[in-house]
Amino acid sequence: xxxxxxxxxxxxxxxxxxxxxxGGSAVGYAVTRPPGHDYGAVPPPGIYQAGTGSQGVTVAxxxxxxxxxxxxRSAAAPDVTAVRVPVRLLIPAIGVSAPVLxxxxxxxxxxxxxxDPSDVGWWAGGGFPGEPTxxxxxxxxxxxxxxxxxxxxxxxxxxxxxxxxxxxxxxxxRYRVVALRAYAKAGLPVAAVFGQQVAPRLVVVxxxxxxxxxxxxxxxxxxxxxVPSGTAP
Amino acid sequence: MRISKLAAASLTAGFLALTAGSAGATAISASAATGxxxxxxxxxxxxxxxxxxxxxxxxxxxxxxxxxxxxxxxxAGSYAIDVRKAGSAAASAPVLSAxxxxxxxxxxxxxxxxxxxxxxxxxxxxxDTSAAGTSKGRLVVRHVAEAPAVDVYAGSSKVISGLASxxxxxxxxxxxxxxxxxxxxxxxxxxxxxVNVPVTAGMGTVVYAxxxxxxxxxxxxxQQYPLGGAPSSAQAGSGGLGADPNTPVWPFVLIGGAGxxxxxxxxxxxxxxxxx
Numbered sequence: 351x352x353x354x355x356x357x358x359x360x361x362x363x364x365x366x367x368x369x370x371x372x373g374g375s376a377v378g379y380a381v382t383r384p385p386g387h388d389y390g391a392v393p394p395p396g397i398y399q400a401g402t403g404s405q406g407v408t409v410a411x412x413x414x415x416x417x418x419x420x421x422x423r424s425a426a427a428p429d430v431t432a433v434r435v436p437v438r439l440l441i442p443a444i445g446v447s448a449p450v451l452x453x454x455x456x457x458x459x460x461x462x463x464x465x466d467p468s469d470v471g472w473w474a475g476g477g478f479p480g481e482p483t484x485x486x487x488x489x490x491x492x493x494x495x496x497x498x499x500x501x502x503x504x505x506x507x508x509x510x511x512x513x514x515x516x517x518x519x520x521x522x523x524r525y526r527v528v529a530l531r532a533y534a535k536a537g538l539p540v541a542a543v544f545g546q547q548v549a550p551r552l553v554v555v556x557x558x559x560x561x562x563x564x565x566x567x568x569x570x571x572x573x574x575x576x577v578p579s580g581t582a583p
Numbered sequence: 584m585r586i587s588k589l590a591a592a593s594l595t596a597g598f599l600a601l602t603a604g605s606a607g608a609t610a611i612s613a614s615a616a617t618g619x620x621x622x623x624x625x626x627x628x629x630x631x632x633x634x635x636x637x638x639x640x641x642x643x644x645x646x647x648x649x650x651x652x653x654x655x656x657x658x659a660g661s662y663a664i665d666v667r668k669a670g671s672a673a674a675s676a677p678v679l680s681a682x683x684x685x686x687x688x689x690x691x692x693x694x695x696x697x698x699x700x701x702x703x704x705x706x707x708x709x710x711d712t713s714a715a716g717t718s719k720g721r722l723v724v725r726h727v728a729e730a731p732a733v734d735v736y737a738g739s740s741k742v743i744s745g746l747a748s749x750x751x752x753x754x755x756x757x758x759x760x761x762x763x764x765x766x767x768x769x770x771x772x773x774x775x776x777x778v779n780v781p782v783t784a785g786m787g788t789v790v791y792a793x794x795x796x797x798x799x800x801x802x803x804x805x806q807q808y809p810l811g812g813a814p815s816s817a818q819a820g821s822g823g824l825g826a827d828p829n830t831p832v833w834p835f836v837l838i839g840g841a842g843x844x845x846x847x848x849x850x851x852x853x854x855x856x857x858x859x
Contacts, residue, residue: 361852364845371842375835430642431656454785455811457714462785474809
């Protein structure tokens, strides 16, 4: 009798608990997962209407220099600018205060990332803060299997309006986020992210999305686009 | 003008490299996009603070031994470079003069150094910005000191032999810290170092041997510059858990899966019970 009773009850209990777990996890997943990474509008190329280079990257058009034509320049006194090398990235809204180290491009075209995930890399071949044109490109880890959370762990949480500050040459350069995008790595819009013939902008690149264990890399790049604070988006 | 033959050669080589590069992916850096060259200036003459002029305009003031200035962005063009003792009049006779041609996107370094016999000289070096291999950087050694030819060791292995004043040599090495030392050619006692030189992936690290061996002012300064043109990808976040760190998927899959299993078990159990 007792045995028979138990037999009657356990399938019902299993059904109820099962439904609760399945339903709860589905709801929980839906609630906690961000509705998507895309926010705002990526600022368009500003003052230049440049051609397209062999890698799909905008290249200089003769005579398009912001300082006018180059003819006869050789006799003139030069307009010398010292590069303002970024040394620290601050995004208080997501708890980022990270050292910035210069970095460059490796064979095959990938921008090298500083080995310590708590550091952020600055593409030293790209733009620098305070210039009238060009993109300051910063790149960082979400995390590292070996060394733990990266500086840009929460980059996906920035939103249009989030303030980003880049320290360079003792000055604070303030930017305001205008767009956030998630791109499949294979589909990274190289010109938008790395192109230099643009109105001044800051591009912060990190990685997110699904993790591909076979390559050891995330399949998405999270990219935050920001413009100097106070200027039109 | 007073640029050494080697400097001219290195500039020519630089231009050739740039020309070759332009067939592929070039003109993409910020400096190229704005028609500018990137120029670094190194002071390697002991006890001689100077002002540096380009086309008559003072661009560096009170520039002292062992200082690396820049990188500076200079519009492409031809420049008359004059080096005068610090604080002397702009019209006074320069200590050193040279004419430099810089092209858009070029990365160059101008060194005020000494020849092997101790004569001050301006030397222009084109910085080779071609990409190094994955996780590699470029180590460049430039001898601009009043000293005989030298050998350079990385750890215990000799990587550069017989480098004379005015010359440079480069090698691509894995990123990391390179324990380097400089000896007089053919000898083993270090005249510089050993010192750990940081080599960064995607970056060139230039070590300048400057000063005077006879004057006991031989020392080294370093400069870093970016390699590899424009990126086509960024491989951040190598390896790890928590793809979307705020919303890991696996707990939901685990719990949801357990729920589905329970539902199935319950359903089977119910069916059996009814049949019984």
